[in-house]
Amino acid sequence: MTALARARTLAETGWQGLRYRADAIAGVVLWALVLSFLAGAAVTSPDHFAVGLVVGSVYALAALGLTLIYGVLRFANFAHGDLMMLGAYVAYFALTGAVLGTRRDVQLPRALDSLPGATERLGDLTFGYGLPLATAVAAVALALLCIGLDRAVYRPLRRRRAGVVIFAVASLGLAIGLRSLMLMLWGPNPRLYVEGVFPAHRFPFGVLLKSDQVFTFAVAVALAGLVYLLLFRTRLGKAMRALADNPDLARVSGIDTERIVVWTWVVAGALIAVAGVLLALQAQLNPQLGFVILLPVFAGAILGGIGHPLGALVGALVVAVAQESSVGWEFFGRQLDPTYKPGVAFVILIAILLLRPRGLMGART
């Protein structure tokens, strides 16, 4: 009897060990796949890879905000994309002071671009110092908006201990509301921060990039570094990570959770606004911006392991590079239709959910 029980325990431990090892192997394989894919993309088509890095840096900022909210507040924020879009429009408003009137735009008498020299181009960039200022205004506005939405919608749901689905549906309702608010104020037609055509620069390996794209990448790297410092070098970041790790434990160790939630929204709101402006800077401001970016950003955050900031950065980069270089892929002797570009993110998403739902760096569940 005891021998049997012992044998069974042994077998079970062995099985657990095997499962643990399989999980570790899957993690290593996934990392190897991701890194070799990035290396392969960089070697075979450096131009797509470079554009992928730029787009990926915008995705990464968005995924960072998303994963932060997911980690601390434990819900998938489907309003994330539309908040980004709104942030881009708020910056536009701060810069130009234009709102849609009855038929044509109504202009505020003064806005940031009427400051002296605000539209003079900074170096080789397309914009002057007005746009960074406007982005700062948008960051503050979005942080306040996020706190307001949390007070009005998410906090009551949190108090009620509503399920993740209720949060998701509520955030979808908010996304629709935010989009229609933006449409009411600025209309459906695309807008630009700066009018005009600007040439791209030639870099080694046949890479063509505009100065704005290089700027986007630099800003994203700098902001990601700041968020890293915040999370891992400050008390606030420590408290955020504690809350993400175990809310009950965080509460009993004397962390004021509601205060941390507010700070999380401040950081996320600022990230959302900057990511929105950078996204709009790539092409133009349009009302579809929010929904188009939602799926790739989710795919990036999940690939990295949702709730994990560093994973979100890597995952978002991989998704963007895959999307950009998919244009050159061939299947059955036929070039992949560019229409499938958003579909690439989805295929990555499904593969990762099937093979390893916790992603590159997510916690074991």
Next chain:
Amino acid sequence: MRGRGGWLTLAAFLAVTAAVVIMPAERSGWDWGGVLSFLAAFAVTVAIYSLFTLGLNVQWGYAGVFNFGVVAFFMLGAYAAAAFTTEPAAGGFDTYVGGLGPKLSPPFLQGEEWVPFVVGAAVASLMCGLLAYLLSFPALRLREDYLAIATIGVAELMRNVVVAERGLVNSERGLKGIPRPFYSFFSPDNYEYFYLLLALVVLALVFLATERAVRSPWGRVLRALREDETATAASGKDVTAFRRQAFVVGAMIMGLGGAVYAYERGAVSPDTFTHFAGTFIFWAMLIVGGSGNNRGAVLGAYVVWGLWIVSLQLLGYPLPEALRNRIFYIRDMVLGGLLVAVLLLRPQGLLPEERRVSIWVERLLRRPPEAVGARPSGDRTPTS
């Protein structure tokens, strides 16, 4: 609480009904014939959308399966039905597979006009069921929020396929000239009423079937696993299998809805199947009406679509131009706000879920007391 809730439900119903009847009547100068045909078209749409909310109710309301990609099933159902009933592609700019049209009837049913429509609807339903079945293997293992993202992705990918594969279903141009069932039997003026009848019959059948299902042992297991998955698994139920069944059944109802939609519109094109008009609106209808309650699902479709239509009617009145240009955005905002407000203030919806155990218990309770009292053991609620 219950009394107040009842009043709210009644008030919402009456307000929408009044607006839907009075506004077009007033605008058309009290031409009741015109109003009647307007109402018939309105009711057809409500009936079609009710099929989707009922399907979603089976998935989410009963079983807690979080489908955020209703539009995938909407689209698949509509396209499948359309591809089976249209004439073959005539060439030129139109290229699509299917288009079986009159070839669909087997020899012994040649000339029977209803055959292609029934086959089209059945195929639409089956294809949606198959898609849900295939999806369920990867998807149902996932957590709810991942499932939501995965279903959104499926919908997105499907729209990509429809647009990118030029020879498949005519890309952006969509399928046109889908025949309408029994169109030649009626004058065009009266056809809408016939179609309303048809849609109502389909809706009634689906409604009765889902009502019956929720009180069956099957429905009981679904609700049990929605409330407490671990306890249900512990009592020996195969949780994933029941979830899968609910997902497939709900998807089949949606496929049927897509077929009824395609026959009514006579044309399908990819730009109508947006996430807003194909997923969000059904969620709003179900949440507003009351998830977990089939009558709530139908009432939600009625109330939300009524508000939708009323906003179009508003355009007929003299409004300031700044407001008139924005009325569609205001409508979207009202819908988003309504959804959030219901989630916050009345999460159970207009018609809350009813407590249902089983049809046997309900029958027992309906019997006169002496008949129940005559039972030998005296326990009135048989365990199920």
